[in-house]
Amino acid sequence: MNQNPPAAFNSAKANESLAPFTPPDWWASPDTEKVKSSRAFDRASGKTIRGIASFMKETVFAQNHAVSGGLLQSLDPRMKLVTFFAMIVSVSFIKHPAHLLFVYVLTLALAAMSRIPIPFFVKRVWFFIPIFSAVIALPALILVPGKPIAHLFTLAGHDISITSQGLDSSLLFVLRVASSVSLAILLTLTTKWTQLLQSLRTIRVPSIFVLILGLTYRYIFHILDQVLETYEARLSRTISRQSAAKERGWIAGRAGHTLIHAMKTGDGVYEAMASRGFTGDPVFYSEHVSGIGDILFVFTAAAVIILIAVFGGFV
Amino acid sequence: MHIPDGYLGPQTYIVMYGAMTPFWAVAAKKVRATLKARQAPMIAMAAVFSFVIMMFNVPAPGGTTGHATGAAIAAIVLGPWAASLAVSTALVVQAILFGDGGITAIGANCFTMAVIMPFTAWIFYKSLCGSENSSVRRKTIAAGIAGYISLNAAAFATSILFGIQPLIASRPDGTPLYSPYPLKVAIPAMMVEHLFIFGFVEAVVTALIVGYLYKAEPAIFTSEVTRPMRKSVSAILWAAVAVITILTPIGMIAPGTAWGEWSAEEIGKRIGFIPQGFSKLQNVWNALLPDYSIPALSGKYGAVGAYIISGIVGIIVSGLIVFAIAKLITARKPSKQELESS
Numbered sequence: 083m084n085q086n087p088p089a090a091f092n093s094a095k096a097n098e099s100l101a102p103f104t105p106p107d108w109w110a111s112p113d114t115e116k117v118k119s120s121r122a123f124d125r126a127s128g129k130t131i132r133g134i135a136s137f138m139k140e141t142v143f144a145q146n147h148a149v150s151g152g153l154l155q156s157l158d159p160r161m162k163l164v165t166f167f168a169m170i171v172s173v174s175f176i177k178h179p180a181h182l183l184f185v186y187v188l189t190l191a192l193a194a195m196s197r198i199p200i201p202f203f204v205k206r207v208w209f210f211i212p213i214f215s216a217v218i219a220l221p222a223l224i225l226v227p228g229k230p231i232a233h234l235f236t237l238a239g240h241d242i243s244i245t246s247q248g249l250d251s252s253l254l255f256v257l258r259v260a261s262s263v264s265l266a267i268l269l270t271l272t273t274k275w276t277q278l279l280q281s282l283r284t285i286r287v288p289s290i291f292v293l294i295l296g297l298t299y300r301y302i303f304h305i306l307d308q309v310l311e312t313y314e315a316r317l318s319r320t321i322s323r324q325s326a327a328k329e330r331g332w333i334a335g336r337a338g339h340t341l342i343h344a345m346k347t348g349d350g351v352y353e354a355m356a357s358r359g360f361t362g363d364p365v366f367y368s369e370h371v372s373g374i375g376d377i378l379f380v381f382t383a384a385a386v387i388i389l390i391a392v393f394g395g396f397v
Numbered sequence: 398m399h400i401p402d403g404y405l406g407p408q409t410y411i412v413m414y415g416a417m418t419p420f421w422a423v424a425a426k427k428v429r430a431t432l433k434a435r436q437a438p439m440i441a442m443a444a445v446f447s448f449v450i451m452m453f454n455v456p457a458p459g460g461t462t463g464h465a466t467g468a469a470i471a472a473i474v475l476g477p478w479a480a481s482l483a484v485s486t487a488l489v490v491q492a493i494l495f496g497d498g499g500i501t502a503i504g505a506n507c508f509t510m511a512v513i514m515p516f517t518a519w520i521f522y523k524s525l526c527g528s529e530n531s532s533v534r535r536k537t538i539a540a541g542i543a544g545y546i547s548l549n550a551a552a553f554a555t556s557i558l559f560g561i562q563p564l565i566a567s568r569p570d571g572t573p574l575y576s577p578y579p580l581k582v583a584i585p586a587m588m589v590e591h592l593f594i595f596g597f598v599e600a601v602v603t604a605l606i607v608g609y610l611y612k613a614e615p616a617i618f619t620s621e622v623t624r625p626m627r628k629s630v631s632a633i634l635w636a637a638v639a640v641i642t643i644l645t646p647i648g649m650i651a652p653g654t655a656w657g658e659w660s661a662e663e664i665g666k667r668i669g670f671i672p673q674g675f676s677k678l679q680n681v682w683n684a685l686l687p688d689y690s691i692p693a694l695s696g697k698y699g700a701v702g703a704y705i706i707s708g709i710v711g712i713i714v715s716g717l718i719v720f721a722i723a724k725l726i727t728a729r730k731p732s733k734q735e736l737e738s739s
Contacts, residue, residue, distance in 0.1 A: 262402030297441030334605030362434035
């Protein structure tokens with residue numbers, strides 16, 4: 083409507099903006115001086131930025147293994163999903179540490195055959211959950227009552243010893259966690275996420291739920307990217323630290339804004355879906371056909387589960 | 398609070414999957430009724446939020462940082478059923494695609510973080526914040542309290558799941574097969590950090606976010622336009638009661654007596670003697686409901702039926718007591734502001 087150039091170009095204000103820069107008063111206000119000692123931003127927001135960045139990097143790199151053409155990558159994802167779930171469930175029934183160790187070694191062999199570097203795989207599995215579980219399991223060595231097998235020290239007249247039951251239960255606990263996590267990570271590392279989600283339909287997960295899971299996965303990265311940009315934008319124009327209370331207020335505001343933004347994005351996504359003919363019932367198609375290799379794999383896995391069960395594993 | 402694989406035995410995680418299935422079905426039906434075809438993207442985006450909120454680190458006192466779990470905020474903003482579905486979705490995505498939280502433990506994790514937490518948060522928020530016209534300050538405080546209590550309720554449920562493992566799944570020689578610590582260790586270990594640290598982080602973040610949302614986008618609170626509280630609360634309570642009542646016979650199938658439900662003879666066997674007061678007390682109790690059974694219902698199936706009937710009687714009695722207490726608490730005078738606004 084207005085044919086004239088924007089006001090800034092021809093008004094007196096344009097000249098003002100060329101005037102020598104004078105810092106605003108608040109730069110020198112005592113408020114910013116006072117809170118200099120607070121390391122709130124570095125501590126919390128720095129952790130947030132690093133956390134989001136490393137999460138995204140790890141996920142992207144992990145997906146590279148899904149297309150690297152090893153043994154597990156070549157299998158029908160539906161067969162793989164059912165077999166791995168069955169393995170994880172049978173691991174939960176095992177009652178002897180030796181059998182769990184066998185399953186764990188098996189996952190290492192599978193990883194090697196699937197061209198996943200073993201050091202990467204071991205680090206990825208053990209980092210956090212099994213190491214954390216091992217720390218939890220340590221006191222169980224002496225706390226679980228039972229037959230003493232190694233005397234440690236005497237405390238206020240009580241003998242503190244590692245018990246046979248304590249040793250067994252700690253080993254069972256840590257090896258069970260490690261084997262289950264290894265199986266779960268092996269499955270996610272060697273399968274594209276789209277295929278993994280579609281395969282859920284073979285175990286009768288309703289298609290609407292599969293659609294919701296897919297949308298969730300896709301938009302986690304979109305929303306995280308926005309959060310990261312917000313933090314980076316703020317970091318780039320931060321010249322002084324704030325108090326922890328102000329920092330909390332800002333973070334909560336961003337989290338609240340994320341919810342608003344996510345809900346609005348949801349509206350937009352729905353409109354885009356509706357305009358393409360979505361009525362509420364998703365339709366999936368699968369490009370996979372099971373081959374002889376898949377059947378062999380399922381039979382081998384079933385044989386392993388039966389072997390463990392027969393040789394005193396489950397009882 | 399994400400329980401990994403290997404912490405819970407099949408006796409526990411199968412029951413938790415069983416408990417969650419009707420819940421997911423009811424939640425899906427309720428959400429479908431309000432959101433229609435829109436439900437898939439909306440639930441997905443709420444799930445994205447409950448995933449992303451855990452990435453926001455907040456400075457906590459003592460030089461540490463913490464993060465909120467988001468289930469309380471989701472319940473306050475979207476209502477408990479939508480929050481339940483959204484948090485469940487986030488938990489399934491985490492377990493299957495990111496290896497965070499066990500695949501066998503999905504049922505248990507959803508029960509604590511997608512049922513106990515959002516429903517507790519919502520009930521406390523709704524009963525504390527009064528009417529829709531209450532001040533933002535009051536709603537903010539209510540949200541904070543709801544966040545604190547709901548997180549601790551979920552942590553408590555998790556600690557019980559851990560603590561019952563050695564009781565229900567051990568080898569004959571006493572070796573625990575799963576999480577090795579009994580209730581007396583598991584409960585304090587979980588609760589101390591949640592009562593004194595994480596609970597406050599959850600409270601502050603929940604309160605600040607709810608306060609922000611009321612100022613920035615009050616229309617987002619879709620939970621407020623849904624039906625009035627009382628009907629929904631009673632629906633949830635009845636659903637919970639039904640689940641518990643149906644699950645009760647599982648206690649009959651499981652070998653041994655439920656923990657803490659030993660008869661005097663069993664206590665005698667376990668600790669070597671029968672406390673005198675206990676045997677006297679048991680006679681009084683037997684007179685009212687003889688060992689949870691009614692004489693006419695005998696035999697194995699009769700016993701199960703009697704157990705359920707006794708359970709229902711017990712539920713009605715305790716329900717009446719809770720109802721009376723709740724009435725006393727909620728029967729308060731309307732605030733000055735509410736009178737003015739009405």
